[in-house]
Amino acid sequence: MLEGFLTVGNQILILFLLIAAGYLVTRTGLITEFGAKQMTNVLLFLITPAVVVSAFETPFDSSRLAGLGISAASAAATHLLGIYLSKLCFRKHPEDRQCVYRCAVIYSNCGFMALPLIDALIGREGLFYGAAYILVFNIFVWTHGIMIMSGDRGSVKARQIFINPGVIASGLALVMFFLSVTLPPPIQGAVRMLANVNTPLAMIVIGAFLARVSVRSIFSKTEVYIAAALRLLAVPLIILLALSRLGLPEALFKTCVISACAPPAATVSLFSARFSRDAGLAGELIAFATAFSIVTMPLLLMLTDMLVS
Numbered sequence: 001m002l003e004g005f006l007t008v009g010n011q012i013l014i015l016f017l018l019i020a021a022g023y024l025v026t027r028t029g030l031i032t033e034f035g036a037k038q039m040t041n042v043l044l045f046l047i048t049p050a051v052v053v054s055a056f057e058t059p060f061d062s063s064r065l066a067g068l069g070i071s072a073a074s075a076a077a078t079h080l081l082g083i084y085l086s087k088l089c090f091r092k093h094p095e096d097r098q099c100v101y102r103c104a105v106i107y108s109n110c111g112f113m114a115l116p117l118i119d120a121l122i123g124r125e126g127l128f129y130g131a132a133y134i135l136v137f138n139i140f141v142w143t144h145g146i147m148i149m150s151g152d153r154g155s156v157k158a159r160q161i162f163i164n165p166g167v168i169a170s171g172l173a174l175v176m177f178f179l180s181v182t183l184p185p186p187i188q189g190a191v192r193m194l195a196n197v198n199t200p201l202a203m204i205v206i207g208a209f210l211a212r213v214s215v216r217s218i219f220s221k222t223e224v225y226i227a228a229a230l231r232l233l234a235v236p237l238i239i240l241l242a243l244s245r246l247g248l249p250e251a252l253f254k255t256c257v258i259s260a261c262a263p264p265a266a267t268v269s270l271f272s273a274r275f276s277r278d279a280g281l282a283g284e285l286i287a288f289a290t291a292f293s294i295v296t297m298p299l300l301l302m303l304t305d306m307l308v309s
Contacts, residue, residue, distance in 0.1 A: 011120045012294050015113075015203050019290075022207020036208040040266065043202055048111050049169030050194035052134065055127035056173030057188065059180045064128065067252045071129040074256040075110075075136035078239050082106035083144065085230055093223065099148045100272055100282045101223055104264035104289070105230045107145060110137050111166075112206060113290070114262040116199035117297070121258070122251050129255040131170060138166035141267055149275040206290060209266065213287040221284070228263075228289040232296040236261035240300060244307040254304055261300045263289040 025031050031039075058064075086105035090098045108114065110133050118126040142164055175181070183191060239260045243253055264286045272282040 011117060012297055014120070015116055015199070016294055018200055018203030019207040019210065022204035023211045024207075025204070026208040026211035031204075031208050033212065036205055039201060039205050039208070040270070043112065043198070043205060045165045047194055047198045047201060048115070048134070049165050050191050051115055051127060051198050052131040052166070052169040053173050053176070053183075054191050054195040055124060055131050056177045057181075057183060057191075058124075058128065058177065060178055064177075067129055067249065068132045070246075070248065070252060071132040071256055072136050074239065074243060075133040075259065076140075077242070078108075078235060078260045079106055079136065079140045079144075081238060082230070082235050085234060086227075089226060089230065090223070095151060096277045097223070097281055099151070099275075100268065100278050100285065101227045102148055103145055103268045103271065104227050104282070104285050105235065107137065107141055107265040107268060108231065108260060108262040109265045109290075110134055110259040110262055112202035112266060113293070114259045116202060117262075118255055118258050119199065121301075122254055125251045126255045126258075129252050130259055131173060133256070133259040134166055135170035137265075138164055138170070141265070142167075145267070145271060149271045149277055151275075206266070209269070209283065210287045210290065213283045221281075224281075224285050224288055227285055228292060231264055231289055232261065232293055233300075236300055240304060240307075244304075250308050253308060254301065257300060257304050258297070261293075261297050263293040 022031070026036065082105045083102075086102035089105075090101045093101065110130070114133075115127065115130055118130045176183075182188070236257060240257050243256055248256075266286065269279060269282040269286055271277075272279040
């Protein structure tokens with residue numbers, strides 16, 4: 001048990017050292033706010049899609065197809081649970097803050113934070129299942145997420161659901177999987193090299209993001225503690241216990257748990273700024289939850305190991 005905790009903790013510590021590097025280069029002025037946004041765009045539109053495509057470059061296997069369905073169903077259940085709990089806990093708050101709290105509870109950092117950890121602990125099989133989670137995340141965040149942040153159901157367009165980098169990459173990857181397509185060597189090499197950049201670049205971007213948050217203001221808001229507890233503990237623990245009854249393969253089980261227990265997605269901050277919500281609060285909440293995930297994620301994964309064994 002202790003060995004499993006230390007293994008997970010070591011991997012998360014590596015990620016946080018990369019986050020610390022991003023924090024330091026931002027505080028020293030080597031990365032500006034504009035530069036961090038540009039790197040975020042590179043991650044969203046190029047690096048993360050490359051990770052998804054690379055993960056699906058594998059021959060078709062019916063057992064893996066079932067695993068994809070389970071991962072997608074787990075993602076949908078996680079988002080629906082977050083929607084219910086967040087609405088229950090924050091329905092009386094002012095709208096500009098309520099939407100931030102709710103989205104922070106619902107949407108995990110399943111791309112920037114979960115994928116590097118899945119890659120480190122599980123490998124390509126985990127990335128394969130993690131891609132299905134990201135597909136569901138993109139569908140929810142580009143529909144329900146926009147409706148919450150904008151306050152307007154009519155603001156969601158059909159093209160937003162399907163024409164975004166995550167969904168396009170997932171669709172292409174699924175076609176490759178079903179047809180057992182292998183990319184030509186030069187393209188395959190380029191895609192894999194881009195995918196390998198995901199972990200360090202994503203962590204540096206998170207560090208740059210944290211460097212612009214006031215630590216003092218984070219600890220003065222009770223609601224931040226509640227939202228973080230729901231995102232880091234309540235939602236993933238319920239999902240973990242539910243999945244433990246299904247007798248899933250270890251790689252699939254752990255992938256679903258890691259994706260569910262990650263801190264709030266950076267998208268929450270991006271949408272807060274886009275729709276003129278409390279972007280400062282979003283930054284504080286993401287920073288607070290990301291810092292505490294170094295404790296909660298190993299604990300939940302240790303519990304996962306106990307249930308698997």
